[in-house]
Amino acid sequence: MSYLYRGVGRVVGAAGLVLLVAVGAAGPAGAVGVVNVAGVAGPLEFPRADDGPRLGFSGATTLQIETGERVYVGLEGMPEGWKEAVVSSPALAEPVPFVPAPGGPPGTGQVADPAHTYLVRAGIAPGTYPVAVSSGGRTVATDRITVVAPGAAYISRFAFGPREDFLGGSDSTPVRPGAEARIVLTDYRPADGEKTVVVTSPVFAGPVTLRRDGPDDPGCKCDDGGTVYAGHARVRAGTAVGTYPMTAVSHHGKETTTRQVTIAGERVPDTRPWLIGGIGAAVLLGLSAVFRSVLARRGRKAADRA
Template sequence: MNWTRTAVVVAGTGALLLTGGGTALAADGGDGVHVLLNGAFDNRPGELIDIDVQGAHGEVTVSSPVFPHPVRLAPYTDRDSGGRGHHGRPAVGTDVRPGSYPLTVRAGGRVVAEDRVEVKAPQRPAFQVTTPDDVIRPGEQFGVWFDDLYPGERGETFTVSSPAFARPVRLAHDPEGSHWNNPRMFSGLVTLPRNAKDGTYKVTLTGPDGRRIQEKTLEVGAAEPGDSDYLGRPRGPEFFTPAGRPESARARHTVGAGGTVNVLWRDASPDPGEEEQLTATSPAFEHPVLLKRDDSKAGDGDDPRFYGPARIRAGLDQGSYPVTVVSHHGRVKRTERLLVTAAVSATGDAASGRTVLLAGAGVGAAAVAALGGAVLWRRRCRGAR
């Protein structure tokens, strides 16, 4: 959109060298002038032209029928190269008709360079949300812009809203952005909520007075297995002990009621926004478990992995319980079984096992006592004989 053209002139000789984007150096005792026009082609009325003049001395001005009056360029010093020059960004007049117009650069009252500026016809304001047939994924960020460069258009505040957005988004002009030459280009970034549902939504552009200017449609759809942008390769859930490491996780695991187990999930490419909402659910858990991204050095080289501690409900009956993780905005659902045994004591022994041991100990004590009584009775009998 922003074309570049350079012109180099030997000051005082009237010789002119034009190049199509490169740089030609004049040789006349170092008395050359280098002119760079950025945006010299296909300008609409109201667009800016970036003009940079190097090698000129004194007051530097540019004039052209496309400008309402001669424009004085501001001197500057390039801190990186130490060079000096003059710079300005004049706007093409809003009433200029399509055509090719001369541009003259003067320094110290002398003409030091000449070039041409091309102007095309104005175009009606345009509102764009996405490219045609584009589908936005939940959690994805995309740009919205409003090109309001048209004679007679006014206003500096524009807003877009949609049932698919978390909140209205304000559009603003960025003079340092890629559309610097269009002073009436207003843009903004929108991030869809992670839980946005598939469907077609209306996006409304509103002006500073609250009036509705234009409407566009937005297609929202999560990636499914088989789509070209579906890159997920989820694995899990798997489990490992609180004192263990993710590398030791296994699909089948045994834990006592009232105990704790870590739930692990891996995915080569999570959907946008999912890294903060992955959860594991199970009827064996006290509550759903948020799986957080493992950012440790131990996770380097592995697929992105997420894990979190799950507390097993106390008093839970022994048995096999499902543990489920849903990812890719509902497109992937994986379930693994967790084996729960009897409650865990403070010492880590199962309550049922402790009871059995205590019962065995009680039986052993009674047997010893009975045996001792029998021995004593036999001794007494022998003494009686």
């Protein structure tokens, strides 16, 4: 499945637009225009309420666009009768010229040279850069595009909830004190060779290791194209009701991601009294044996002196 089908870039507003990224079908519904971008046909989603020109973006491997990476740009909502348009930005290595897309939805553009590859500039610092659409000698729309460093994590889901829950979405759900929790993290740009991710939180007794392809992986289709790390741990029984940070350390210790998790409800009673009793009995038996051994040695020493 093409990455263009796994996610879409959304643009909202008519001027001073801000580029938002989403994964799968998340977010508000939009009108999907099939546009030819840099020689690749695929759906880019645009807001339906906006009557002006609109832009869509997608990176070569994920929705986040790396410096030096190939970029796809879609154009929609151009006025009737337009003949040419140019998308330019300090983030792009060169402007992207558009012409009306034959047979496409009204106002949809396609790049003038579909065989050409357009890139984000390799030498720029990661950050957010302005984008302008010009047509007929004037600017008809503006936008902003965010680029990230090569190899940066793209974590779309870092969720926490009761172990029996599916955790198919990106939101965490409350867990009771003393209950077992499932933790799921999805990275669309994982580090090479990274098979585990370590998670810490005040609600756990210690670090929790999330593993790829483990039994806690919910197998959600919303993760198409992403690498899933999952695991479980028991919330400390003495944790007070409230909100706590949960932090993942990934990319071999170079990146951290933090989410807030909620502890709510009554404490889960300890269902393992037999284990506690067994340990106590074993300790008592051990102490009794030691005590008998000490008494026996003392008795032997007394007999030898006599």
